[in-house]
Amino acid sequence: xxxxxxxxxxxxxxxxxxxxxxxxxxxxxxxxxxxxxxxxxxxxxxxxxxxxxxxxxxxxxxxxxxxxxxxxxxxxxxxxxxxxxxxxxxxxxxxxxxxxxxxxxxxxxxxxxxxxxxxxxxxxxxxxxxxxxxxxxxxxxxxxxxxxxxxxxxxxxxxxxxxxxxxxxxxxxxxxx
Numbered sequence: 001x002x003x004x005x006x007x008x009x010x011x012x013x014x015x016x017x018x019x020x021x022x023x024x025x026x027x028x029x030x031x032x033x034x035x036x037x038x039x040x041x042x043x044x045x046x047x048x049x050x051x052x053x054x055x056x057x058x059x060x061x062x063x064x065x066x067x068x069x070x071x072x073x074x075x076x077x078x079x080x081x082x083x084x085x086x087x088x089x090x091x092x093x094x095x096x097x098x099x100x101x102x103x104x105x106x107x108x109x110x111x112x113x114x115x116x117x118x119x120x121x122x123x124x125x126x127x128x129x130x131x132x133x134x135x136x137x138x139x140x141x142x143x144x145x146x147x148x149x150x151x152x153x154x155x156x157x158x159x160x161x162x163x164x165x166x167x168x169x170x171x172x173x174x175x176x177x
Contacts, residue, residue: 016047
C-alpha cells in the first residue's frame with residue numbers, strides 16, 4: 001500500500017457505490033485495490049453522512065482554533081466517541097488529525113494545540129554590523145569631505161579584498177608542491 005496517494009472523486013464514488021449496493025464489503029474492495037480497509041470504510045461513512053460532498057477533496061488547508069480542538073477532545077472523552085464518529089460529527093477530513101491533537105495535548109497541554117509557525121524563520125536585520133554601508137538619508141550633493149570619506153571606504157574595502165586574494169593564492173601555492 002502506498003502512502004499519500006490521491007484518489008479521484010469518481011474512484012471513491014465507484015467503490016462506495018459498490019458497498020452501498022451490497023455487492024462487496026469494504027474489506028473486499030480494499031483488498032481488490034490494495035487499499036487500507038479503514039480508508040475505504042472512512043469514505044463510506046463520509047458518503048453516508050455528507051453525500052458526495054463528503055468525498056470531495058477539501059479546498060485549502062483548514063486551521064482549527066485551540067478551543068475547537070479542546071472541545072473535540074473533550075467531547076470524545078465525555079461521550080466515549082470513536083475517532084471515526086468524532087471525525088464525522090465535527091466534519092474533519094481525517095481521524096489522524098484528532099490523534100495528532102491528542103498527542104500534542106498530552107505532551108504540551110493547551111500550548112501544544114496552538115498553531116505552530118512553519119517554515120524557516122526570517123533573517124533578522126542586524127544594522128550594527130561594521131561591514132555594512134550606511135545609506136544616505138537625503139539626495140543633496142555630497143560635500144568634499146563626504147566624497148573623500150566614500151573614496152576612503154571604497155579603497156579600504158578594495159585593499160581588504162586584495163589581501164584576502166593574496167592569502168588564498170599563497171595558501172594554494174603551498175598546497176601544490
